Amino acid sequence: MALATFYLLDESDTQPQQSMLDKVCQLSALYSQQGMKVYISANDKPQAEKVDEQLWQLSPDQFVPHNLVGEGPRGGAQVEIGWAGVRPSGHRNVLINLAEEAATFAPSFAQVVDFVPCEEALKQQARERYKIYRMAGRQMRTLAMNEMSDTSSN
Template sequence: MADVTFCSLPDDNLVEFACQVAAHFYQLRQPVLITCQDKAQADAVDEALWVKEPASFVPHNLADEGPKSGSPVAIYWPEAPAPRGRAVLINLHEAIPHVAVQCAQIFEAVPNSEALKVAARTRFRSYQQQGAAPKHLSLADFLAQTH
């Protein structure tokens, strides 16, 4: 089973969470897959990655776009073809995506709102039932300990 990390967020901004974690792993040269709830959320992640400062740009593509070899960060939603060969999964979907079994590391958000926390707790228990031992820390602590 993958190494699963749940990151508490200071707010409910899942898009910014995905951008920060993707940028971190891009710097480590780890291929990333961001799974989104739907195409609209995927478009929001795509746009957020495009508007970053040039020095912090993260090469990325939506799952149905870009070169055949892919880009360092692929953005996926349920109806799109899932890219293969990704070491890191950043899950923005309310459920555990089927592509999770392909990834060595999985990152899940724990937003501030109670409704989103309930969904995160459900995923946490699901990972435990699948044999994982999920870790939980703040996004700030994760980013600080790995830089």
């Protein structure tokens, strides 16, 4: 069954956006090591570039092959980063959604990872994404930011 995992940003975190980027990099590395292809859907191109830069900051032993949509090898690297208005360049196993809206192409992914921000308006948008994924028949799971999902069984 298709899975959607929502990570709850910690309200006591003084840098929730940075914590979210750290989790995106951690998950990207984990999924990549398991041979899965990942698509990160950023809210806009500047955010996509920020994710790209954050992935370059990982230590060499944690390197994650990645590229922005339209760059890199044909079909994209193991991890591809896009934004509103662009789509992944080939089949991907996992969607990590950073956008405020649910990706219209989410049904083609076996797994979706999303985040629940602390700000009320953004939290409401996350609730709407949650409903969309649930209505699409996905198995739903909610975790704290410091928890790690068991990706090996998915």
